[in-house]
Amino acid sequence: MATAAMKTSAAKLRTPKPTNALEGVRTRAGENSNFPFDIQSGMPLFPFNNIPSCIKEFNSWQRERNTRLSWTGSEFSSEDYVYTLSEREKQEVIHALDHFKDLGLAGNEVARENFPLPTLMSRLDDLAKDLHHGKGFFSIRGLDPEEFTPEDNVLVFLGISGYIGNKRGKQDDDGYMLAHVRESKLCDAPQHQRPFRDSNLALTFHTDGFADILAMQTRSCAARGGNHVIASSMKICEELAATRPELMQILMSPIWVSESRGFLADNRSRPLLFIENGHVIMNFVRYPFIGLPDAPRAADLPPVSTVQVEALDLVELLAQKHQLVLDMHPGDLTFINNLAILHSREAFEDDTSHTRYLVRLWLKNEELAWTIPPALVSGNEKSFDEELAEKWNIVPQPRLRFKPWQRLDP
Numbered sequence: 001m002a003t004a005a006m007k008t009s010a011a012k013l014r015t016p017k018p019t020n021a022l023e024g025v026r027t028r029a030g031e032n033s034n035f036p037f038d039i040q041s042g043m044p045l046f047p048f049n050n051i052p053s054c055i056k057e058f059n060s061w062q063r064e065r066n067t068r069l070s071w072t073g074s075e076f077s078s079e080d081y082v083y084t085l086s087e088r089e090k091q092e093v094i095h096a097l098d099h100f101k102d103l104g105l106a107g108n109e110v111a112r113e114n115f116p117l118p119t120l121m122s123r124l125d126d127l128a129k130d131l132h133h134g135k136g137f138f139s140i141r142g143l144d145p146e147e148f149t150p151e152d153n154v155l156v157f158l159g160i161s162g163y164i165g166n167k168r169g170k171q172d173d174d175g176y177m178l179a180h181v182r183e184s185k186l187c188d189a190p191q192h193q194r195p196f197r198d199s200n201l202a203l204t205f206h207t208d209g210f211a212d213i214l215a216m217q218t219r220s221c222a223a224r225g226g227n228h229v230i231a232s233s234m235k236i237c238e239e240l241a242a243t244r245p246e247l248m249q250i251l252m253s254p255i256w257v258s259e260s261r262g263f264l265a266d267n268r269s270r271p272l273l274f275i276e277n278g279h280v281i282m283n284f285v286r287y288p289f290i291g292l293p294d295a296p297r298a299a300d301l302p303p304v305s306t307v308q309v310e311a312l313d314l315v316e317l318l319a320q321k322h323q324l325v326l327d328m329h330p331g332d333l334t335f336i337n338n339l340a341i342l343h344s345r346e347a348f349e350d351d352t353s354h355t356r357y358l359v360r361l362w363l364k365n366e367e368l369a370w371t372i373p374p375a376l377v378s379g380n381e382k383s384f385d386e387e388l389a390e391k392w393n394i395v396p397q398p399r400l401r402f403k404p405w406q407r408l409d410p
């Protein structure tokens, strides 16, 4: 019951000043919580009568849950989530790469069927199961990116990740299949005026788009900082249900309209927290709702209420409380269940010989995939369907320009 401390600390997190209240809604004065009420009817906007049953249902459902997904960072050491390849397994990967290249296929055709890993296969299948039915994350270590060309690094990443998820998602409206995450040395905009992907700034906890699985290949690490940080959505939910159930209900209400725009981003009003087919699912971001000091949320979007900001703050706070800073080495392939785990990153500093550079994939394992909540289906399908043509950006390119709202995207 750290509620008072959480409220105090949560208030400190509110970097941008929150907007007043939901349009057409006022706050009932004199109450402990800022429950919004409809101005016309005076009735609560949200189904507060359902809160007890919602929490009761959550608590009762928890008895059946996958308890391995409810974790706090202090439970793990790196041996618990890093699988280090043996010499034989490394050679197997190199042979698989040679085999694929001998087939003369296009690079985007690489898949488990043409990237044979007879020894490693069963281990990768187990790790894919752990991603969906276990603790929700792992890293594979042992490959040296310096030993491969940029093209072969991508093929190795695609080949191994094909055993974790058989479908790859587009990551932006242009159809790009890879995201290159690094502090762009070719961008002359100040760090705080760039999209986060091109900057060295810390990121708050979030999930990536509508992807099932987030996969990252670490090509190289910063001189200082830049670690991945993750937190269990289920653990956060348990504390929300126990301490601030009304905020849990706010997160589960379809009142959240994101700033993000474009084809892949679905900015229809929706919840951020779901209990779907036995899974706690968070589809969570912060800045697309509250903006940044010099990149405010667009005026034509519904404002975000103080109680919504309080809910965003508390999720960040609880994620920090239970976070795990992932051990990170060049060559690591890190996989995260993007529906079950929030992630953030530390700020970092590069020097002339140490630069943080990650290549990112979005994946889906059609056999093991969780049921996507209806409100997220459209965004998920747009990423993984065939409508938008694939584009393959094997090497990073500077962004010549970006739209203001892209700065709010993690």
Ligand SMILES: [Fe+2]
Binding pocket: 206, 207, 208, 343, 410
């Ligand atoms: Fe991210």
